[in-house]
Amino acid sequence: METENFQSPWTVVAGALAATLIAGWLLDLLLRRADARHPETPLWQLLRRCRLPFQVVLCTALLRASYRWAGILPDHPVGLGRFLTLVLTGSAAWLAVRVAAAAVDATYARYAAVTEDEARVRRVRTQVTLIQRVVTAAVVVIAVAAILLTFPAMRTVGTSMLASAGILGIVAGIAAQAALSNLFAGLQIAFGDTVRIGDTVVVDKEWGRVEEITLTFLTVRTWDERRITMPVSYFTSKPYENWSRGGAQMTGTVFWHLDHSAPLDLMRARLSEVLAGLPEWDGRGGGLAVTDTTPHTVLVRAVVTAKDADDLWTLRCAVRENLITWLAAHHPSALPRLTTSDASPVPGNAAGNAAGQGPEDPQGSPPGRS
Incomplete structure (x- = not known):
């Protein structure tokens, strides 16, 4: 009889573990077969990540239901039951998060596969990411x-806290004003479509690409990484540039x-040849004009277009380099020069210059005389 009582708890534990392993294997097998039959959706493949939390939930539930009957740790039934309840609650939350993440990721993947508009894809990605975080x-x-409610002391504390919920709510609202502001700003960004993951933005004179959006903060990756x-409240209260808003196509200048x-x-003909040979140019526009002049130089501007900010930067650098190289090789006189010699004499004053009468300075005295 003592031997049976000694073996009974271990038998129950071994049976729970065996049932858990078999159930996990069967679940994975079914998900793999479903994934093979429906390759158009990644849902079944993503749900395979739920195998481990599912096994933990199943094993804990079996032990929670049979630990008293099996006599597992008979001297500590309350502590063991509470421990198994805590593990079951945590593993169930883990499983729920995994299932929700799989559903959200599968929905986004299917939408991105059938949608050609990149802006809409980025908008949906931002929304589903924030929904998943919520x-x-x-x-x-x-x-x-x-x-917390599994502990009797916490239930007592919770009952007493309800009596002063109004005061605590006011205090918490004042203390968490900034956090709540960021929280609502994050929801406004998600569903207001003001900025999305992958957008090219300029904030505080720094330009980069939006890499991550959460309910409280936003991360911008600059060009130098x-x-x-x-x-996130910054993007709902202050002005900023969003180069991807309304389309990623951009127009740039080279001077x-x-x-x-x-x-x-x-130069205009050469610019057309250079643009035709650059894959970054989208063909929408390309022109050259003089926009300003100084006593020594003229300011020449080329206007070029590209499909996004990254291609535009590469295109501008390539056009600038090609035109400068071409001018230096074929038209070096077009590059700026610093004049260090006297100007040519004016015809008609040649006799005066030959007689030693040079041009007068602004004060009326010949050069070299005070």
Whole structure:
């Protein structure tokens, strides 16, 4: 009889573990077969990540239901039951988060596969990411509350706190004003479509691409791979540039300071040849004109277009380099020069200059005399 009592708890534990392993294997087998039959959706493949939390939930539930009958740790039934309840609650929350993440990721993947508009894809990605974070936060809060309520002392504290909920709510609202502001700003960004993951933005004179959006902060990855982390409330209260808003296509400029004798018509023809050979140019526009002049140079501007900010930067650098190289090789006189010699004499004053009468300075005295 003592031997049976000694073996009974271990038999129950071994049976629970065996049932858990078999159920996990069967679940994975069914999901693999479903994934093979429906390759158009990644849902079944993503649900395979739920195998481990499912096994933990199943094993804990079996032990929770049979630990008293099996006589597992008979001297500590209350402590063991509470421990198994805590593990079951936490693993159930873990499973719920995994299932929600799989559903959200599958929905986004299917939408991205059939939608050609990149802006809409980025908008949906931003929304589903924030929805997933909200669901995760809600599940975690519920799980923590359920865990705390398993302790009798916490239930007593909770009952007493309800009496002063109004005062505590006011105090908490004042203390968490900034956090709540960022929270609502994050929801406004998600569903207001003001900024999305993948957008090219300029904030505080820094331009980069939005890499991550959460309910409280936003991360911008700059062109030199730095990360700028800003509260999401910044994007609902201050102006910023969104180069991807309404489409990623952009127009850029390239400037040269050249001599007044620069061959502008030849430069326009050369610009057309250079643009035709660059894959970053989208063909929407490309022109060249003089936009300003100084006593020593003229300011020549080229206007080029590209499909996004990254291609535009590469295109501008390539056009600038090609035109400068071409001018230096074929028209060096078009590059800016610093005049260090006297100007040519004016015809008609040659006799006076030969007699030693040079041009007068602004004060009326010949050069070299005071």
